[in-house]
Amino acid sequence: MPVLPALRLLAPLTLGLLLGACDQAPRFTGAEPGEQLSGGATTVSQSDRNAFSLPSANLSPTRRLDFSVGNSFFRNPWVIAPSTTTARDGLGPLFNTNACQNCHIKDGRGHPPGNAADNAVSSLVRLSIPARPGQEAILESQGLIPEPAYGGQLQDMAIPGAAPEGKVRVTYTSEVVTLRDGTRVELQKPELQISQLGYGEMHPDTLFSLRVAPPMIGLGLLEAIPEAAILAHADPDDRDGDGISGRPNQVWDRASQSTRLGRFGWKAGQPSLNQQNADAFFNDMGLSTPVIAGSSCSPAQGDCRQAAHGGVPEVSDHLLAQVLFYTRNLAVPARRQVDEPQVLRGKGLFHQAGCAGCHTPRFSTAADAAEPELASQTIRPYSDLLLHDMGAGLADNRPEFQASGREWRTPPLWGIGLTETVNGHTRFLHDGRARNLLEAILWHGGEAEAARQAVMAFDADQRTALLAFLDSL
Numbered sequence: 001m002p003v004l005p006a007l008r009l010l011a012p013l014t015l016g017l018l019l020g021a022c023d024q025a026p027r028f029t030g031a032e033p034g035e036q037l038s039g040g041a042t043t044v045s046q047s048d049r050n051a052f053s054l055p056s057a058n059l060s061p062t063r064r065l066d067f068s069v070g071n072s073f074f075r076n077p078w079v080i081a082p083s084t085t086t087a088r089d090g091l092g093p094l095f096n097t098n099a100c101q102n103c104h105i106k107d108g109r110g111h112p113p114g115n116a117a118d119n120a121v122s123s124l125v126r127l128s129i130p131a132r133p134g135q136e137a138i139l140e141s142q143g144l145i146p147e148p149a150y151g152g153q154l155q156d157m158a159i160p161g162a163a164p165e166g167k168v169r170v171t172y173t174s175e176v177v178t179l180r181d182g183t184r185v186e187l188q189k190p191e192l193q194i195s196q197l198g199y200g201e202m203h204p205d206t207l208f209s210l211r212v213a214p215p216m217i218g219l220g221l222l223e224a225i226p227e228a229a230i231l232a233h234a235d236p237d238d239r240d241g242d243g244i245s246g247r248p249n250q251v252w253d254r255a256s257q258s259t260r261l262g263r264f265g266w267k268a269g270q271p272s273l274n275q276q277n278a279d280a281f282f283n284d285m286g287l288s289t290p291v292i293a294g295s296s297c298s299p300a301q302g303d304c305r306q307a308a309h310g311g312v313p314e315v316s317d318h319l320l321a322q323v324l325f326y327t328r329n330l331a332v333p334a335r336r337q338v339d340e341p342q343v344l345r346g347k348g349l350f351h352q353a354g355c356a357g358c359h360t361p362r363f364s365t366a367a368d369a370a371e372p373e374l375a376s377q378t379i380r381p382y383s384d385l386l387l388h389d390m391g392a393g394l395a396d397n398r399p400e401f402q403a404s405g406r407e408w409r410t411p412p413l414w415g416i417g418l419t420e421t422v423n424g425h426t427r428f429l430h431d432g433r434a435r436n437l438l439e440a441i442l443w444h445g446g447e448a449e450a451a452r453q454a455v456m457a458f459d460a461d462q463r464t465a466l467l468a469f470l471d472s473l
Contacts, residue, residue: 025345025352031338038414038473039218039332040365040377051333052107052217052415052422058373059329070326073319075101078285080159081310087319090310092286093162094155094297096124100323103213103284107330108422110213112170112190112432123432124284125154125168125192126209127202128398140259141252143269143401147206149199149300153283162303163198170210172433177442180457185442189393190433199300207405209396210431211266217415219264220328221379223273224369227261233360233384244357244447246386249409251401254278254291263385266430267400268409274324281315288313289320328371332379332414337472346469349462353454358410358447360384382413382473391445394429406446417471437470438463 037043042056055067076088077098083089097103103110103122110122128144135145146152150165158164172188179185192210194202231248238245249262253271262268270276278291286296290313297304337343350356359382369375387407397405408430416437420426426436434440444452458466 025348028344028347030344034378035380036335036338037378038335038380039221040379042221042329042331042373042377043334044331045334047333047336047418047421049106049422051418052215052330054331054333056220056329056331056373063329063373066322066325067329070322070324073323074326075099077102078287081308081314083310086310087316090287090314092157092159093304093307094158094165094301095286096153096155096157096284097121098285100280100284103280104216105213106422107216109215109419109425109427110432111423111425111427112210112212113168123168123210123212125194126211126398127152127154128207128400129203129205130207139401143251144399146298147203149298150202151283151296151298154194155283155286155296158198158304159307162301162307164196165198166194167196168210169193169195170431177456179463181459183460185438187439187442188433188435190431199298207396207398209398212427212430212432214266214411215415215419216327216330218332218379218381218412219273219330220369220371220374221332221365221377222263222381222383222385222412223328224365224371224374224377225363225379225385226366229363230261230263230385234386242354242357243450244354244388246358246384246388246410246447247402247407249387249401249403262401262409265400266408266411267403268385268387269400269403273327274320277323277327278315278320281320287315289315290317291320325371329373333418335380335472336417337468340468340472342465342468343472344469345462346465346467346472349458349466350469353458353466354448354451356382357451358384358386358388359413360410380414383410386410388448389446390448393445394443396430413470413473415473417473437467 041058044054044057055064078088078091079085080091081089091098105122112123127147127150129147131139131145155165156168170190170192172190175187177185192208234248235245236247249268250259251262251269251271253260254275260271262271264270264276275291278289281287281289282292282296361382362380365374365377367376387403387409389406390408395406399405428434428440441455
């Protein structure tokens with residue numbers, strides 16, 4: 001495969017990079033200076049099961065106390081109103097979980113529901129219906145048209161006196177992919193089932209999207225990347241001819257009452273970390289904030305609308321700010337084995353396959369970042385934060401602002417090798433269908449089809465090296 005598309009991304013690398021012939025992988029003879037520090041000076045060295053729950057390494061002792069306060073609000077459960085616990089009451093009436101940590105387990109990655117007995121904690125189902133003429137204003141501010149009775153997200157739990165919206169179950173069908181060397185890999189395709197609907201039948205054209213909770217690490221650093229740096233990687237018309245046409249999602253920002261670049265969420269549907277947090281409080285736990293006021297209950301949900309609330313808003317400015325500080329400063333763990341020959345070989349194969357065309361290795365954060373610890377850092381998230389068409393196999397067919405039903409934001413890869421250590425599983429992609437990283441790669445299509453085909457052509461040793469590189473991130 002031609003090396004030219006990769007050269008655009010490899011230009012900043014050091015002289016330790018030696019290019020071979022055009023049909024060979026770039027060969028790395030050693031780690032780049034500072035490469036193990038994925039989050040720059042914020043990076044932490046711990047790599048155990050608490051590796052995703054640590055404050056930025058450059059936080060002062062006083063600022064670490066603020067981090068701990070935010071952590072307490074993130075971890076501890078909310079309760080039903082009215083309650084003597086006035087700082088944490090107002091849960092629901094409909095909700096998916098009663099604490100942020102229940103979805104982002106150990107501040108890490110969620111997983112799909114395991115069987116019919118499980119609640120879908122650490123995953124959720126987004127809902128919408130196709131837009132009709134005259135609904136442009138709703139699309140501008142919400143990015144979608146909510147299902148009339150159930151809203152934009154199915155809430156499968158409820159306080160006493162209210163009915164949960166439904167029960168979520170996921171089953172799987174299998175399909176086998178045969179690699180060039182004859183290796184057979186079984187992929188699992190999820191099939192979503194929703195039963196026990198609490199508020200009548202859904203609209204017949206309802207669109208569904210199963211999502212697992214993403215890791216929380218490095219979010220403040222992603223927010224600190226200058227917008228211009230992200231847009232510099234956009235190529236919606238594929239002018240360079242590499243088959244990759246990343247697009248920014250432009251979404252509604254409640255704070256400025258204007259359209260801004262989307263950065264957070266599986267389809268980059270949120271412009272800021274504060275709004276992402278407020279949306280989670282509102283939809284995941286049924287809690288109002290200064291950013292999103294009112295009730296998450298639809299007009300069809302009378303018992304929900306009549307339930308007691310925990311104040312207006314239920315999440316105060318102060319509490320929301322504490323959670324924001326915490327989520328901005330969850331540190332990225334350092335890479336491991338960056339100088340190992342197998343990891344270096346896998347890094348070259350990663351570039352050869354074209355993976356870096358979307359999983360951009362490196363950015364620099366702005367000098368005027370929201371928190372001084374996050375400013376002017378060289379970071380290695382392995383994401384461009386742009387939307388890419390990932391093909392029919394991964395499509396949820398549900399638009400969100402300017403993202404189509406086939407487009408997803410490139411997820412950052414930093415920390416991905418510690419998923420099993422932190423969360424006890426290796427379920428990847430937006431709905432957790434992939435049971436390991438190779439399966440995740442083989443689900444890629446659309447703009448990533450060429451990269452997928454390149455990996456399918458690797459021999460067993462090359463695949464092992466590629467996976468060793470990913471495990472080092």
